[in-house]
Amino acid sequence: MICDxxxxxxxxxxxxxxxxxxxxxxxxxxxxxxxxxxxxIVFEQDPLAIHQLLSNWFPNQQTxxxxxxxxxxxxxxxxxxxxxxxxxxxxxxxxCYEVFESQLDEIFKRLHNxxxxxxxxxxxxxxxxxxxxxxxxxxxxxxxSSIEQENFEQAAKLxxxxxxxxxxxxxxxxDGN
Amino acid sequence: xxxxxxxQPRASSWMxxxxxxxxxxxxxxxxxxxxxxxxxxxxxxxxxxxxxxDKEISAVLLDKGKELKHSFTHISIQETPQLERExxxxxxxxxxxxxxxxHSGSVLISENEELSIMVNEEDHLRIQSLQSGFHLQEAYQxxxxxxxxxxxxxxxxxxxxxxxxxxxxxxxxxxxxxxxxLHLPALTMSxxxxxxxxxxxxxxxxxxxxYGEGSEALGNVYQIxxxxxxxxxxxxxxxxxxxxxxxxxxxxxxxxxxxxxxxPVVLEDRIYRSLGTLTNARLLTTEEAATCLSDVRLGIDLKxxxxxxxxxxxxxxxxxxPAFLQRYSDKPLQPKERDYARAKLFRDRLNNEDVTxxxxxxxx
Numbered sequence: 001m002i003c004d005x006x007x008x009x010x011x012x013x014x015x016x017x018x019x020x021x022x023x024x025x026x027x028x029x030x031x032x033x034x035x036x037x038x039x040x041i042v043f044e045q046d047p048l049a050i051h052q053l054l055s056n057w058f059p060n061q062q063t064x065x066x067x068x069x070x071x072x073x074x075x076x077x078x079x080x081x082x083x084x085x086x087x088x089x090x091x092x093x094x095x096c097y098e099v100f101e102s103q104l105d106e107i108f109k110r111l112h113n114x115x116x117x118x119x120x121x122x123x124x125x126x127x128x129x130x131x132x133x134x135x136x137x138x139x140x141x142x143x144x145s146s147i148e149q150e151n152f153e154q155a156a157k158l159x160x161x162x163x164x165x166x167x168x169x170x171x172x173x174x175d176g177n
Numbered sequence: 178x179x180x181x182x183x184x185q186p187r188a189s190s191w192m193x194x195x196x197x198x199x200x201x202x203x204x205x206x207x208x209x210x211x212x213x214x215x216x217x218x219x220x221x222x223x224x225x226x227x228x229x230x231d232k233e234i235s236a237v238l239l240d241k242g243k244e245l246k247h248s249f250t251h252i253s254i255q256e257t258p259q260l261e262r263e264x265x266x267x268x269x270x271x272x273x274x275x276x277x278x279x280h281s282g283s284v285l286i287s288e289n290e291e292l293s294i295m296v297n298e299e300d301h302l303r304i305q306s307l308q309s310g311f312h313l314q315e316a317y318q319x320x321x322x323x324x325x326x327x328x329x330x331x332x333x334x335x336x337x338x339x340x341x342x343x344x345x346x347x348x349x350x351x352x353x354x355x356x357x358x359l360h361l362p363a364l365t366m367s368x369x370x371x372x373x374x375x376x377x378x379x380x381x382x383x384x385x386x387x388y389g390e391g392s393e394a395l396g397n398v399y400q401i402x403x404x405x406x407x408x409x410x411x412x413x414x415x416x417x418x419x420x421x422x423x424x425x426x427x428x429x430x431x432x433x434x435x436x437x438x439x440x441p442v443v444l445e446d447r448i449y450r451s452l453g454t455l456t457n458a459r460l461l462t463t464e465e466a467a468t469c470l471s472d473v474r475l476g477i478d479l480k481x482x483x484x485x486x487x488x489x490x491x492x493x494x495x496x497x498x499p500a501f502l503q504r505y506s507d508k509p510l511q512p513k514e515r516d517y518a519r520a521k522l523f524r525d526r527l528n529n530e531d532v533t534x535x536x537x538x539x540x541x
């Protein structure tokens with residue numbers, strides 16, 4: 001067994017890491033293991049060191065000598081490959097999200113506690129109907145929690161807002177374009 | 178020069194001492210990350226594109242910012258000397274990453290320093306709203322207002338499924354990072370913090386030291402922030418963070434009571450020794466100053482020390498940092514010289530009665 005990190009020396013230590021309940025296991029040589037001794041203290045890691053997490057989750061893509069890669073997705077807009085995205089931990093442009101879409105759900109679920117779909121704010125210009133629908137959903141949620149907190153005044157206000165939005169929706173989304 | 182006002186050792190409004198739970202929750206910060214359509218993101222674009230992005234965003238802000246009754250000062254990072262950049266970092270007005278000046282970048286700062294917009298940081302646009310105390314909703318409102326104004330004039334990169342598209346997949350979705358700066362001396366002394374931190378990280382939030390390197394929480398100041406940005410609305414993220422912060426504040430209060438009832442004299446001794454150090458020392462390292470500041474803060478909270486203004490302590494935490502010290506000595510300082518300048522700063526500020534406003538001419 002060869003060390004996962006340097007790919008050179010024989011592995012002699014198994015490093016297990018638990019991130020958000022996700023176990024990863026790496027086999028390291030004594031040199032790399034010594035350099036990684038802070039591994040078990042997850043909160044010490046720089047939160048921006050996301051590329052480390054990504055390459056932990058997709059180890060086979062990182063050790064590239066394997067010629068049987070699934071597909072070499074290259075973003076036509078910025079030239080980023082999926083491997084480059086993993087290595088850097090960053091997207092190169094908006095189009096990367098489309099090009100790498102098939103692999104993103106898994107990544108987002110791990111990063112965002114199992115979620116992979118946006119439910120928050122939507123820019124007004126982005127289609128007013130979609131915006132209104134999502135807004136109603138959001139207001140309903142807030143209304144529910146207001147009721148749970150017995151803040152009925154707030155809940156009534158929210159209910160009126162939902163009503164007004166529904167009228168807008170039926171009236172063919174008059175605002176915006 | 179317009180930048181001058183932001184470099185003064187004058188309290189930003191987020192360092193004041195207003196607001197709920199302000200004894201423990203020192204300040205609140207909201208950050209929204211946005212990118213423009215039709216431009217590659219900062220990790221892939223050319224300097225030429227960076228310049229265009231910078232121009233486009235800065236122009237819109239300077240022109241339209243007035244609609245929100247803010248006037249913004251535009252500061253080009255590359256035209257700003259390194260030391261002044263560091264001062265802006267120490268004041269939390271820009272990030273260390275922007276200060277590096279990898280690309281043409283700018284920061285636009287509102288007159289009260291509550292809003293700062295970084296252009297060409299890791300994303301094209303980063304809106305930051307800072308406020309003293311524990312006020313997540315208000316701070317968000319302010320950032321959101323500005324965001325809604327900008328989106329009318331700029332075309333944001335947005336995806337129906339993934340939301341706001343960002344360079345880093347950890348920001349995708351709302352692009353929002355909300356955080357509260359907490360002073361937790363009692364949870365630290367009682368080592369409870371080491372149990373709290375991992376527990377919180379399982380709930381999609383993260384706690385870490387804000388000053389200093391790595392896990393070391395200089396001055397017992399921690400920052401709690403959301404990690405999840407996808408699948409939760411801004412409102413839900415703020416609610417969760419608010420609930421969690423409330424719980425931590427309560428735990429800190431309980432821990433303070435416990436220490437106070439178990440070993441009041443030991444605590445009082447420690448607090449007064451620290452006060453003595455800050456008001457008398459001739460050499461103060463950052464670490465020692467931060468530790469003593471934390472003790473004195475606690476002493477004020479517990480009413481052991483009276484007649485001292487907490488906002489001065491908030492300011493000192495910022496102004497005692499290396500770039501500030503050097504700027505107000507008008508020369509680069511070796512670490513030992515900094516320790517001397519720092520000690521003098523503390524003596525001047527803490528021993529003087531009339532110390533709240535606009536002093537700074539007699540630093541170092």
